[in-house]
Amino acid sequence: MGSNYTVMFANLVIWAGIFLFLFRLDKKVSDLEKRK
Amino acid sequence: MSSGWTTKALAVLAKDIRTELRTRYSLNALFMFAFTTLVVVSFSLGQLSLGVQVLSALYWIIIFFASMSALSGVFVKEEDAKTAQTLRLFARPSVIYAGKLIYNMLLLTILCVLLTPLYVVFMNVTVPDWPLFLVVTLLGIIGLSGATTIIGAIVAKANVRGALFAVLSFPVLLPLLVAAIGGTNAALVGAGWAGAENHVKLLVAYAVIMITSSTVLFDFVWNG
């Protein structure tokens, strides 16, 4: 088990990735909503 | 309720009884399962005896698994025999549900009547408190039927019926099993009605809740 900081940074990276994915997904859905 | 309701419900019940007596498929399945399990457990234990808590659990394990195999088909057989539509035209959903519910209770009662003496004999059980034991068993049967009858209707139109029935029933039946095993345990230990009070209360509450919600939901399941 890495130190607290390692786990923390890993979490930050993972969640940043998740949020970026969600941002793009949200944008795509918004675009689809506007188009139709 | 008009007498038409009761008459029709009894008619549904009578039909199922007659069909069952012709083939005895469910009764055989129930009994053979219970009997085989008892013999296997008793035989493999040899001289060893089981603790009281294990014994009470064993009793309900047998009933539970027997129900899973035998009760899953309560509505499936109607679908398979193509009699389901006729049944829908015959009476209101509550009537059908009542008939089937009592039928399941009857099946399980017969199972327990056969199972209990064998259980006492093979597992060397002494029951200090027979009234409590029987009441717990009866309440358990009512709760078990209350829960499984509607689930039988739910799986009737599904694909993987047998396994699905067990998957759906298990989480719903867990509170019943907890209460029933606890109550039986109290009866076997001789804790009396005071010791079993919580379990009995739970059994009653469970039966009431299950049968009430089934009565409300059955219409949706039966008629879509």
Place this chain on the structure above:
Amino acid sequence: MVRRYLQIGLFVLLAGVIYFSFTMPAPQQMIGEASRIFYYHIPMAWLTVVAYAVNLIYAIRFLKTRSELDDFRSLWSAELGTMFCVLATISGSLFAKVTWGVYWTWSEPRMLSIFILLLVYGAYLSLRAAIPTPERKGVISAAYSIFAFPTVPFFIFIMPRMMQSLHPADSVVDKNLHFTMGGTVLPIFLVSLFSFTVLYFWLLGLGIRLHKVRLARSEEA
């Protein structure tokens, strides 16, 4: 535009939770570092229940409206709930291994209740998969959702009290029931709970919006 700022705000909140949850003192001194998982594990379990409640509400609504959209809302919440339930179970199990040395025990009421939820979710999804006709699918699964519901409060509220009377000296149960949320612990916990709840509703909304778009598309075609 506002929406995007809110989403970024959510990430900032969550990032803050992550940062502080690992840098501030551990919530429970007795258990130590492993107790930090509470900041994440409890919101997961909480959302499992919230998602089921949403599933239940839309199930009841669907039986009245018979709108496919309501059925989808019910299903989507159940799928999200299953995901949270799996996460809660895994995180709880890992915590159990680290703290008590076992991955699983039936004596811990919270483990039992999350397990029951997992069973109910699994049963619901299996049921949906097993019904071929779309019309029946919604009705039958809604009925099961409603029917299975009473089991949930039983295991979350009643069972723990029963188990305590059975295992009065079980330190495992005592230790896990409440940890004193003093100092920095409570704010971090509350923000975490809030953030994940918002995240759930965001995911819920995304799925529903996407479904609506698909519905509109198929209507045009």
